[in-house]
Amino acid sequence: xxxxASTLRRLFAxxxxxxxxxxxxxxxxxxxxxxxxxxxxxxxxAVTQRLHAPSSGHWAGTDELGRDVMLRxxxxxxxxxxxxxxxAAGAVAAGTLLGxxxxxxxxxxxPVMRLVDAMMAFPDILLGIALVAILGASLWNVMLALAVVYxxxxxxxxxxxxxxxxxxxxxDAARALGVRTHRIxxxxxxxxxxxxxLVQVTFIFAYAILAEAGLSFLGVGVPPEIPTWGTMxxxxxxxxxxxxxxxxxxxxxxxxxxxxxxxxxxxVRDLLDPKLKKAS
Amino acid sequence: xLRFLLRRLGGAVVVLAIVAVLVFALTRLxxxxxxxxxxxxxxxxxxxxxxxxxxxxxxxxxxxFGLWLGExxxxxxxxxxxxxxxxxxxxxxxxEPTLFLALFAVAIAALIGVPAGxxxxxxxxxxxxxxxxxxxxLGASVPSFxxxxxxxxxxxxxxxxxxxxxxxxxxxxxxxxxxxxALPAVxxxxxxxxxxxxxxxxxxxxxxxEDYVRTARAKGLAERTVMLKxxxxxxxxPIITVIGLTVALMIGGxxxxxxxxxxxxxxxxxxxxVLRRDYPVIQGTLLVxxxxxxxxxxxxxxxxxxADPRIRLEGK
Numbered sequence: 001x002x003x004x005a006s007t008l009r010r011l012f013a014x015x016x017x018x019x020x021x022x023x024x025x026x027x028x029x030x031x032x033x034x035x036x037x038x039x040x041x042x043x044x045x046a047v048t049q050r051l052h053a054p055s056s057g058h059w060a061g062t063d064e065l066g067r068d069v070m071l072r073x074x075x076x077x078x079x080x081x082x083x084x085x086x087x088a089a090g091a092v093a094a095g096t097l098l099g100x101x102x103x104x105x106x107x108x109x110x111p112v113m114r115l116v117d118a119m120m121a122f123p124d125i126l127l128g129i130a131l132v133a134i135l136g137a138s139l140w141n142v143m144l145a146l147a148v149v150y151x152x153x154x155x156x157x158x159x160x161x162x163x164x165x166x167x168x169x170x171x172d173a174a175r176a177l178g179v180r181t182h183r184i185x186x187x188x189x190x191x192x193x194x195x196x197x198l199v200q201v202t203f204i205f206a207y208a209i210l211a212e213a214g215l216s217f218l219g220v221g222v223p224p225e226i227p228t229w230g231t232m233x234x235x236x237x238x239x240x241x242x243x244x245x246x247x248x249x250x251x252x253x254x255x256x257x258x259x260x261x262x263x264x265x266x267x268v269r270d271l272l273d274p275k276l277k278k279a280s
Numbered sequence: 281x282l283r284f285l286l287r288r289l290g291g292a293v294v295v296l297a298i299v300a301v302l303v304f305a306l307t308r309l310x311x312x313x314x315x316x317x318x319x320x321x322x323x324x325x326x327x328x329x330x331x332x333x334x335x336x337x338x339x340x341x342x343x344x345f346g347l348w349l350g351e352x353x354x355x356x357x358x359x360x361x362x363x364x365x366x367x368x369x370x371x372x373x374x375x376e377p378t379l380f381l382a383l384f385a386v387a388i389a390a391l392i393g394v395p396a397g398x399x400x401x402x403x404x405x406x407x408x409x410x411x412x413x414x415x416x417x418l419g420a421s422v423p424s425f426x427x428x429x430x431x432x433x434x435x436x437x438x439x440x441x442x443x444x445x446x447x448x449x450x451x452x453x454x455x456x457x458x459x460x461x462a463l464p465a466v467x468x469x470x471x472x473x474x475x476x477x478x479x480x481x482x483x484x485x486x487x488x489x490e491d492y493v494r495t496a497r498a499k500g501l502a503e504r505t506v507m508l509k510x511x512x513x514x515x516x517x518p519i520i521t522v523i524g525l526t527v528a529l530m531i532g533g534x535x536x537x538x539x540x541x542x543x544x545x546x547x548x549x550x551x552x553x554v555l556r557r558d559y560p561v562i563q564g565t566l567l568v569x570x571x572x573x574x575x576x577x578x579x580x581x582x583x584x585x586x587a588d589p590r591i592r593l594e595g596k
Contacts, residue, residue, distance in 0.1 A: 016414065114291070118298035121570035123532020126550065130562060133554045134309050210423050214536050217425045218551055233426060240429055241437055251426040258421035266417065 010271055017267030020260040027257055031077035042075040042227055043067065054245055061245040063236055069246060072227045073253050079228040080209050080254070083143055084261075087208035088201045090147030095154020096197060100185055102155065103162025113159065116152040124149050124207070125214050132220045139222050146211055150204045154197070161196045165189050195272050202265030206258040213254055229254050284585065292578045299570045300352070304345050306566070307559045348563075357564035362556050367564035370549060377447050377461070378538065378545035381468065382530040384461050388469025389476055390523050396473070397480025397519075401488065402507065412477060419474035424533060428467045428540035435463060445542035464541045468533050472526050479522035483515040490514075521580050528576040531569055 012018040045065040054061040061069050102112035131145035174184050213230030215221030224231050229250040236246035332338045336347055357367035400412040436444035442463050488511060496506045535547035553561035
């Protein structure tokens, strides 16, 4: 426990990292607690209150159907954060497996990494729209497609770190003691990959929120009736001339969250073991 | 040296082959029949079957893949289902805005990224360094289409300085086309400068730690001379590399940006193709873009080898 406390103290020694963590905590807490406490319906329309500018009644104004933009941002946070979290989890699970296999077994390295290279030859967003088009546009398929898009990135980082770890003395020792390969991977290599993986989680979390917005804008994202920050902007584009706030505030929510995630990830990277730092 | 070149080239060919398989598999796994979509509700089963035969969609998948590869080898990317023109022609018709947009944007990204990265490295740990790092991260946190929409509102709708969308009328002058590209290029340039900033900073820091820099300082050279002649000159190779890499990444960025600004480029083409399930166009564009990416990376590696003999010797 004291080790965790000292790590956290070192992580938050940089004020900007602490600020980022607090912002994220606030965003997550609001997303979870507020809709549950308030009970207000983010899809409730009010025809008489269409496209009202921000005021004390509607902090972020109302949209083309008279819905409260702030309320929808808070509800949208649930979906946007969910997309980020599931995408990051999926990409990390698949990427870690591929990366460990490639890094640990020399014979798999070539084939796995060529596949990773080939996948990375497609621009992220292009691969994303192609996959969603194939799978069909739904919340789950967007997350699945984005997880596939970001898997190669994780695989590269994990492979590089595994290559370093494989040569270290404790792995040799485990091998000499007759520990089975899968045990070495699970109990000796994997725990040491935690920090580089955590860095990737924060970055992919941020990229996924951005990518979801991009997919929604291109018309191949989450169905428009689900309020994510991306679908909110995409849905209000044609009113941007008259009601700028309808696209401004959901975008600011994305920027703030993505920036905080990446700042946190950068802070974690600073704490990394110098041996693994190059790999991340 | 030759062995290194051949191995690198072989690797690129393998990657391209996997890319081809992935592209083919992706578009064939798709749900939704493009022929039925094209012919509409009025089409009879016989019409659809006939069209499927015409586009070769009735053959078994391995045969389709073989046929496709054979055509590719002859430089034929297939025929668009909706545009009534060959995919290669459709790509060529739309290459100009995309190419100019990418070059324009890279120029902006480099003009921001290189000086900012250098400053951050020279004054490492200072407030300036912190500020540059934060701005770089901010660039990676802004959705490009959103920034585009905001710039359109401010600079096109309200101030009227730039056109809000399009690429000018056909046959319009070069200056007018550049004007149409200004806002999209700023969006892409700003957002892609982050990578150049980080890379330049890291490259400069690497070299600042070299013995020859210490020697240059020890023999009393002015700091300016050390920076320009010893540090910057040696950092140039990695910096040029990352600029090349940015060009490759930029191609993906144009997909969204061209849609925001309604530029008639390759990105716009592929988005429409995806929405209409125009498989040949999707296949051709994905393949060409991935191939360009692989080739740029290969080129960068080769340049590196020429510029820095340590790399090719290390591989032995």
